Amino acid sequence: MEILQKYRRARIFWPSVIFLGILLFNTIISKGEFLSITMMDGHFYGRLVDIFRNGSKLMLLAMGMTFVIASGGIDISVGSVMAISGAIACSVIRGNLFPFFQGSVFFALVLAVAAGALCGAWNGFLVSRVRIQPMVATLILMVAGRGIAQLITNGKIITVNSPSYYFINGGYILGLPFPLYLVIILFAGLLFFTKKTAFGLFLASSGINDKSSRLAGIRVENIKLLVYVFCGAAAAGAGLIESSGIKGADCNNAGLMIELDAILSVAIGGNLLTGGRFSLGASICGALIIQSITTTIYAMGVPPEVIQLVKALLVITISLIQSEKLSIKLLPAKAAAQ
Template identity: 65%
Template sequence: MNKSKITKNQAFLPFAIFVAILIFNTIISGGTFLEMKIVDGHLYGRIIDIIRNGSKLMLLATGMTMVIATGGTDISVGSVMAISGAVACSIVSGAILPGLGGNVVAAIILALLAGVLCGIWNGILVAQIKIQPIVATLILMVAGRGIAQLITKGKIVTVSSDTYYFINGGYILGIPFPVYVVLFIVIITLLFTKRTAFGLFLEATGCNSAASKFAGINVGLIKLLVYAVSGTLAAGAGLIESAGIKGADCNNAGLMIEMDAILAVAIGGTSLNGGKFSIPASIFGALIIQSITTMVYALGVAPEITQVVKAILVVIICLSQSKEFKDTVIKIFRREKVVAGA
């Protein structure tokens, strides 16, 4: 692949921005930001923390990319995370379905199934009943946390299972287990969208759903599938989060994370109107958001203004990706250069 093809790739600019943030963090930290060490055979360091803590957002961004590619959106993923964590932790603790004996595998399967059902619900509302995506998913966004509260009976359910904790805190060959989960999901998704016609169907649906129908594409089925995938990946993110805190906190699990997921996709260059998309670009978008979060904490920024700092940095990043903005800056620069030369 030649240089021009690399730079024209949709994932190149998000990757370059991510690297730039890492370099900036390294400079302001005196070179310690990129340091990694091995303790008890496990890798530790801020880079590892970024990848581990960003695993939830990367999963959500993967599903959100496909949803947005069809011209939709899913703002219920945070609530689905809460439902997933509530189901899994309640089963592991024996609060519900005591006949399963706290079986972790059964808890994971049922939690993922809950995510699938949530996704199918959203898909039916969007694809079959024709409700606008943001309104359809708003229903589950609002109701989802109530459902999670019903499952846990309004309590914070805690678990003490080391097997369940492994989902977030485990290591394989010194690398955190969530990294393997993200790699597996991303590889499967890329194979499915790049090696089959499914990716083309997604783009066609997002570009022009009416024309896609005339071309023989089952637009309704495509939308139903992507919302089901989004719900499943949100459930996976909920498992990682609940395993990390060893419990289900229905009020705070995944709270407002859907905004970060949509933002990660936007930073990755995927149009919110649908059409062309890039999973790797969205993954780098998620890493950018997580690295910004890590950076502001490393700088000692007060928690109450962290979101403001993140918002300002994200605006700068988004402007740097806007062709219209860059063209305007270039025109202004050339005009000032001509005036100065005169």
């Protein structure tokens, strides 16, 4: 009972309830078909698997974005970084870039993630050292990044033929999609890192008030730089998943507008966009909510003309459910308790 009470008060409570609610809604609408999972060629197959696999890139982005937002910043360049990472990976495998390493998936992945981290370092440098406002600083790469990706691929969609590269998106371990393991491993690592070291505290503290944090001896600049580097690397990972899914690099469309979904995941998770305390798990729940909304819309056969409207209505509803002011108005008892 005590654990339940604790959970009830945690940030992750409402997002996880909403996510389960969406699943329940779909299950009822589809008379159970939505949850059905079958075995296909030795792996699980069903809409639930789709949600976790297609949502994995958004979950990766949401984790990076949570850190950046907790530090009091924002990163709107993640979509472009995804395009760059896909372009680099595919070009290396094809041998257009570094012909010496042609076909080496390992080197392609290392280089793509390093490029993502470098992009993040650039953002972090502008924000923490030059002190440009985060929105403006990352806007630069958001606009220029797609151009860089186009340069790498010569403006064409390049396709690769490499089974080990496909594994990043289409592979299965113990019947579960490989990208899901990436998310779980990263999540566990980050959770350990933020809870068991002082990093989480320092990060939240710099987000709330960077001046007093600096006076308290926290190296705010370095923490900010680090979160942008991590966000860039996470975006590169998401870019690899996307590019592996279509077996090629499509620089015009990879991660287009996904930065907004990433920010929305963090917000729906109940994290404050002004920075400070944060919950990684809540952001991941937020990402799953967004992905399941998309899946719901496809499953229900919503006509394409009204998709955006339906999405907007759902997001408003979810925000209202989480709004504290509204719940106090609707439930006077709760107000009295407070």
